[in-house]
Amino acid sequence: MQLNLFASQVSALVPVSLPDADVRYQSDWIAPAEAIQLFERLQQELPWRQDTIKLYGREVNIPRLQSWHGAPHCEYTYSNLCMSPAPMSPILVKLQQRLSSELGAPFNCVLANWYRDGNDGMGMHADDEPELGTKPVIASVSLGYPRRFSFKHLGNGQRTDLLLESGSLLVMAGDTQRHYHHGLSKTRKPTGGRINLTFRYIPASTTPALEGNE
Ligand SMILES: O=C(O)CCC(=O)C(=O)O
Numbered sequence: 001m002q003l004n005l006f007a008s009q010v011s012a013l014v015p016v017s018l019p020d021a022d023v024r025y026q027s028d029w030i031a032p033a034e035a036i037q038l039f040e041r042l043q044q045e046l047p048w049r050q051d052t053i054k055l056y057g058r059e060v061n062i063p064r065l066q067s068w069h070g071a072p073h074c075e076y077t078y079s080n081l082c083m084s085p086a087p088m089s090p091i092l093v094k095l096q097q098r099l100s101s102e103l104g105a106p107f108n109c110v111l112a113n114w115y116r117d118g119n120d121g122m123g124m125h126a127d128d129e130p131e132l133g134t135k136p137v138i139a140s141v142s143l144g145y146p147r148r149f150s151f152k153h154l155g156n157g158q159r160t161d162l163l164l165e166s167g168s169l170l171v172m173a174g175d176t177q178r179h180y181h182h183g184l185s186k187t188r189k190p191t192g193g194r195i196n197l198t199f200r201y202i203p204a205s206t207t208p209a210l211e212g213n214e
């Protein structure tokens, strides 16, 4: 079935109330039925890899599968492991173009994360690598099982949780990465698969070395 990825939307991108940050959220950026089809297609199409990091001298599997795509200069360095980007598939290009036109910001790379169940997650971190610039615009599309996403203010420790639903778009911009860490906690609740795509922009003139997260 053809995915048009421009299904009519009921709501709009709305600001999330987070001091010192610019975060916006739309629950139905992609219509629910289409989001599930897109999840299945990406699950089959992307060259998923199980990456490892070195923890106290031991190789440990990170708790999710990943796939890195983008322009050839967008390299991704992950605990001494350098990932060269795979090209964006037509479907990723379509999403990238829609995001760029709706948000008025460029995107040229995307990290895909597949959280297979509640044992998969991502530790708290900021997407603050110098290559992304001082106020990166990060557009995060979620597909599949809804998961709790947390922000922690670096100054006062205040934690804010958001449920990221299937088909949703979360945009982090402005000083968000400077003032907050974010992450996806693991859960013991029965949890199905979720794919998240974070679109980013790395200018060609810098030598990128994105640091991965546990
Ligand atoms: O899965 C998510 O919602 C978060 C992904 C993320 O923070 C990242 O890729 O840097």
Ligand SMILES: [Fe+2]
Pocket: 125, 126, 127, 182
């Ligand atoms: Fe992140």
